[in-house]
Amino acid sequence: MENTIQTINENFLFIYLLIFTIILGFEVISKVPTVLHTPLMSGANAVSGVVILGAILLIRQSQGDDYISLVIGFVGVVLGMLNAVGGFVVTDRMLEMFKKKKK
Amino acid sequence: MYIEFYINLSYLIGSLAFVWGLRLLSTPDTARRGNLIASFGMGVAILAAMLDPAYKVGPNNYGWIIAGLGVGGVVGTVWAKRVAMTSMPQMVSILNGFGGACAVVLAAVEFYHMYRGDRPYGTAEIATLAFALLIGGIAFTGSFVAFGKLEGWIRDNFLVIPKVHHLFNMSLLVAIVVFSTIATIQGIAAPPWMVILLVVLTLYYGVSFVTPIGGADMPVVISLLNSFSGISAASAGLIYNNQFMLVGGILVGASGTILTLMMCNAMNRSLLNVLIGGFGTSGGSAAAAAKGDQVIREVSLNDAAIMMYYSSSVVIVPGYGLAVAQAQKVCKEIDDLLSANGVDVTYAIHPVAGRMPGHMNVLLAEADVPYPKLLDLDDANNALPNTDVVLIVGANDVVNPAAETDPGSPIYGMPVLQVWKAKQVIVMKRSMRSGYAGIENPLFFYPNNRMLFGDAKDTLTKLSVELKQMG
Numbered sequence: 001m002e003n004t005i006q007t008i009n010e011n012f013l014f015i016y017l018l019i020f021t022i023i024l025g026f027e028v029i030s031k032v033p034t035v036l037h038t039p040l041m042s043g044a045n046a047v048s049g050v051v052i053l054g055a056i057l058l059i060r061q062s063q064g065d066d067y068i069s070l071v072i073g074f075v076g077v078v079l080g081m082l083n084a085v086g087g088f089v090v091t092d093r094m095l096e097m098f099k100k101k102k103k
Numbered sequence: 104m105y106i107e108f109y110i111n112l113s114y115l116i117g118s119l120a121f122v123w124g125l126r127l128l129s130t131p132d133t134a135r136r137g138n139l140i141a142s143f144g145m146g147v148a149i150l151a152a153m154l155d156p157a158y159k160v161g162p163n164n165y166g167w168i169i170a171g172l173g174v175g176g177v178v179g180t181v182w183a184k185r186v187a188m189t190s191m192p193q194m195v196s197i198l199n200g201f202g203g204a205c206a207v208v209l210a211a212v213e214f215y216h217m218y219r220g221d222r223p224y225g226t227a228e229i230a231t232l233a234f235a236l237l238i239g240g241i242a243f244t245g246s247f248v249a250f251g252k253l254e255g256w257i258r259d260n261f262l263v264i265p266k267v268h269h270l271f272n273m274s275l276l277v278a279i280v281v282f283s284t285i286a287t288i289q290g291i292a293a294p295p296w297m298v299i300l301l302v303v304l305t306l307y308y309g310v311s312f313v314t315p316i317g318g319a320d321m322p323v324v325i326s327l328l329n330s331f332s333g334i335s336a337a338s339a340g341l342i343y344n345n346q347f348m349l350v351g352g353i354l355v356g357a358s359g360t361i362l363t364l365m366m367c368n369a370m371n372r373s374l375l376n377v378l379i380g381g382f383g384t385s386g387g388s389a390a391a392a393a394k395g396d397q398v399i400r401e402v403s404l405n406d407a408a409i410m411m412y413y414s415s416s417v418v419i420v421p422g423y424g425l426a427v428a429q430a431q432k433v434c435k436e437i438d439d440l441l442s443a444n445g446v447d448v449t450y451a452i453h454p455v456a457g458r459m460p461g462h463m464n465v466l467l468a469e470a471d472v473p474y475p476k477l478l479d480l481d482d483a484n485n486a487l488p489n490t491d492v493v494l495i496v497g498a499n500d501v502v503n504p505a506a507e508t509d510p511g512s513p514i515y516g517m518p519v520l521q522v523w524k525a526k527q528v529i530v531m532k533r534s535m536r537s538g539y540a541g542i543e544n545p546l547f548f549y550p551n552n553r554m555l556f557g558d559a560k561d562t563l564t565k566l567s568v569e570l571k572q573m574g
Contacts (some may be wrong), residue, residue, distance in 0.1 A: 014349070018349065025354045025358060029354075033129070034454055034464065035461065036131060037460035039128065039465070041460060042194075042198075045355070046198075049336075050351035054336075055208075057345065061161065064161060073168075079201040079202070080175065081176050082175045086201075090195075097465070
């Protein structure tokens with residue numbers, strides 16, 4: 001119990017950030033029109049590629065001969081990059097088609 | 104020193120770019136810019152993560168990172184440029200799965216480091232690892248199953264245990280939570296096989312969780328998995344003590360959650376009901392079918408063309424059938440021919456039409472239909488009573504009046520497009536088979552309804568030929 005309390009104390013700024021980001025996220029996205037649901041979702045999907053940062057940090061923190069961690073990190077970077085780049089490019093392709101034309 | 108300051112500044116700029124980008128993504132005129140800004144934020148953050156001195160402990164191994172970035176970047180770009188717009192739900196699912204998979208491998212490698220004795224792991228840290236493993240695992244295998252279902256490779260009863268499947272899933276989840284708790288409390292003293300079992304169970308849970316969910320509920324599932332991949336990225340941010348990952352992941356988690364709830368509202372069902380409901384598998388209302396002696400009236404191509412050509416307003420209701428037949432361009436052709444004759448043509452789009460939220464809008468945009476012509480549910484229902492002709496192409500459940508009239512119907516209470524209020528309805532359909540959800544549609548027997556049987560693209564093409572001859 002004491003450990004838990006201490007952990008919470010040490011990470012209080014993180015908890016602040018967590019709560020405020022959740023509120024911000026809901027606020028920013030809640031007024032999206034139906035037209036944009038798919039691009040929003042694929043754009044958000046691309047943003048979830050931030051997980052790639054974890055893979056980059058894993059590789060950076062590994063020793064040069066720790067091949068297990070390096071290979072896993074490499075796989076992680078590839079997966080994260082696919083998620084991010086694929087998502088952004090495909091969203092751009094979709095949005096390029098949304099044009100406003102006068103009737 | 105200065106370098107730390109620049110790194111922190113980059114993370115801040117990256118986070119703001121995400122928030123701003125998502126904000127701009129919510130209006131059609133600025134959406135494209137929003138996406139660019141968000142991708143810029145990602146680029147800045149990747150660079151910052153590579154240079155951040157706080158994480159420098161060894162040789163940095165930049166070669167490995169750059170190789171990974173190169174492979175993922177090139178493959179991702181080429182693939183995203185080539186994929187067809189009809190396959191967008193599959194594409195989003197599988198990309199989402201990659202994000203989840205990334206979180207899973209990160210959590211797994213941390214467990215490996217713990218057992219190798221790299222450093223002591225605190226209780227909160229192990230709990231975070233277990234959480235990232237669970238949420239990432241569901242996003243990973245769940246998304247792949249969703250992909251398989253969308254492609255038609257996996258049927259709804261794949262690996263489903265009749266009757267007790269949800270009980271089985273529940274026990275699986277309980278087992279995962281119990282193992283996670285033991286691993287968290289015991290830390291390094293917990294046997295490694297338990298962690299391996301935990302990985303296997305979570306990956307299997309993702310499969311088992313998504314398979315029984317009916318095809319008609321795909322938009323909900325995809326949104327939910329999207330939010331899971333965001334949450335798993337955020338928890339990976341906790342593992343690496345990186346605020347930027349936390350912010351990005353949470354934003355995605357929030358957007359996915361909102362879309363999930365919107366989709367559930369559009370079907371008037373709770374999330375729990377979607378997850379365990381088995382909407383697509385229930386028997387449906389046999390009662391409605393058994394009424395008998397109802398007549399359906401067919402219409403000829405020529406008559407249909409005349410009806411539409413000499414009306415003052417036409418509303419087209421596109422459904423997934425239109426997407427499958429790749430008929431959106433022909434649809435636009437008909438739109439142009441009618442508009443040239445002064446007919447007011449709009450499109451009524453139900454929130455769950457297609458296989459992911461907003462899917463129909465993307466397909467019509469691809470065919471150059473300007474988005475102000477696309478009406479959402481409320482606008483369409485306001486416009487429908489004053490509409491001369493409604494043309495339904497490959498949609499079924501979203502125009503089913505039983506949702507309002509028959510309390511016994513599985514879709515009772517779901518908001519639908521009230522097409523029957525228009526003067527004339529034409530349903531374009533391959534056959535009298537019921538829709539994706541397997542529910543009878545009494546609309547077909549309404550006096551103001553006419554059926555136009557045939558393949559969507561084929562029939563639309565013939566219809567456009569008829570219209571050309573009139574003009």
